[in-house]
Amino acid sequence: MQHLEHGMHVAILGVVNQKGGCAKSTTSVHLAYWLQSQGHTVCLIDADAQRSSSIWLKGLIDTQIPYQVMQSPDDLRTKIPAVAAEYTYCIVDGPAGLSDATKAILLRADLALIPCQPTGVDLRSAADAIRLAWKIRKARQGLPNAQVLLSRAVTGTRLKDEAIAILKKAKVPTCRTVIHQRQVVADTFGQRATVFDLAGRSAIAASAEFEQLGKEVVMLLTGQQRSA
Ligand SMILES: Nc1ncnc2c1ncn2[C@@H]1O[C@H](COP(=O)(O)OP(=O)(O)OP(=O)(O)O)[C@@H](O)[C@H]1O
Ligand SMILES: [Mg+2]
Numbered sequence: 693m694q695h696l697e698h699g700m701h702v703a704i705l706g707v708v709n710q711k712g713g714c715a716k717s718t719t720s721v722h723l724a725y726w727l728q729s730q731g732h733t734v735c736l737i738d739a740d741a742q743r744s745s746s747i748w749l750k751g752l753i754d755t756q757i758p759y760q761v762m763q764s765p766d767d768l769r770t771k772i773p774a775v776a777a778e779y780t781y782c783i784v785d786g787p788a789g790l791s792d793a794t795k796a797i798l799l800r801a802d803l804a805l806i807p808c809q810p811t812g813v814d815l816r817s818a819a820d821a822i823r824l825a826w827k828i829r830k831a832r833q834g835l836p837n838a839q840v841l842l843s844r845a846v847t848g849t850r851l852k853d854e855a856i857a858i859l860k861k862a863k864v865p866t867c868r869t870v871i872h873q874r875q876v877v878a879d880t881f882g883q884r885a886t887v888f889d890l891a892g893r894s895a896i897a898a899s900a901e902f903e904q905l906g907k908e909v910v911m912l913l914t915g916q917q918r919s920a
Contacts, residue, residue, distance in 0.1 A: 702776045703913045706801030706836065708786035708794050708825075711817040715807040715843040717744040718877060719905070720785035724749070724757050725886045726906035733779040737762050737772060739797060740787040744881070751884040763787075768796035776800075790824050798828045801836040803912055805867070807843040810855030822864055837916055840864055841905070843871040869905040874898050 707720045720736060728734045735758040738746035749759045760775055762768055768784070776782035784797045798804055804825045808818035818840050825838035840859060845852040852870060859866045871877075876894040880886050887898040 701913075702773075702780065702782065703803070704772060704776050704782045704784065704801050705909065705913070706784045706786060706797040706804045707807065708784075708797055708804055709806050709808060709818060709821050710788060710790045710794070711808070711814055712788035714809055714814060714817075715871065716740075716788075717748065717785050718880070719805060719807050719841065719843065719871070720745050720783050721748050721880075722886050722888075722902040723906055723909060724781075724783050725752075725755060725888055726902055727781045727783075727910075728755070728757055729888065730906070732781055734781045734783065735759060735775060735779045737768075737775060737782060737784040739763055739768055739784055739793050742787075745785040748881055748884075752886070753884045754889060755886075763793065765792035765796040768793055769799055772797075772800040790820060794821075795824065795828065798825050798836055799832070802916060803909065804836040804838040805841050805909070806838060807841045807871075808855075809844045810842050810851040815855055815858060819862070819864065835916075837912060838865065839867050839912065841867045841869070841871065844873045845870050846873045867905065867908055869901060869908050871901050871905065872898075 707716045724734050724736045736745055736749060738759055738761045741763060743761055746759045746761050749757045786794050786797050806818050806821045808814050822838050825836055842855055874894050876887055876890055877898050887895045
């Protein structure tokens with residue numbers, strides 16, 4: 693974590709997982725939006741060739757959030773700190789896969805969030821990502837902190853509780869917040885919005901979950917600063 697003159701810290705948050713479609717971009721964009729709405733300066737680095745999150749941010753109707761597309765592992769390793777230094781929070785939306793780009797992000801992140809759908813196969817890929825983060829952490833004096841985030845959980849099934857139990861038994865650090873599957877979240881990209889901009893009960897429920905996640909992420913990063 694870099695220390696700035698005014699005593700604030702630059703926090704770099706990597707959102708990574710080898711599994712495609714687990715909500716990396718959705719989580720990155722919603723966290724960027726929420727953090728900025730709290731008065732923080734935020735930028736998003738889009739490290740995915742699909743460029744979903746940068747296209748999403750560019751298209752947002754009511755909000756401007758700074759972003760950069762940066763895909764090569766070399767660029768990610770060498771340029772993330774300088775870009776991040778201009779902001780309080782820098783969120784890096786990772787590509788699917790445990791590629792060199794993902795490794796480069798983990799080499800720079802203070803906190804790695806690993807979104808994961810609560811199914812057996814997906815828990816396996818999240819475990820691979822956690823292991824990679826732990827390997828890198830050994831060489832980096834305890835960074836990044838890595839946390840699995842259960843995302844796209846379907847209400848009314850037992851999968852979420854089973855996943856929580858499996859992760860706990862395997863001692864895998866897991867966010868307390870769970871993001872549930874909701875049509876309103878799936879609609880946000882097409883609406884050039886986030887759930888925070890949309891009306892209706894479902895949007896309010898989804899906003900509450902992303903807000904809780906934002907608070908949890910801030911707490912995790914603040915806790916790290918205290919112990920650093
Ligand atoms: N909580 C949710 N409820 C409903 N749909 C969701 C939710 N989160 C994400 N989705 C949808 O799931 C799909 C995949 O999400 P997203 O693009 O964020 O995943 P990703 O991990 O970034 O994918 P990729 O690996 O392709 O980059 C998208 O269509 C998105 O709208
Ligand atoms: Mg994506």
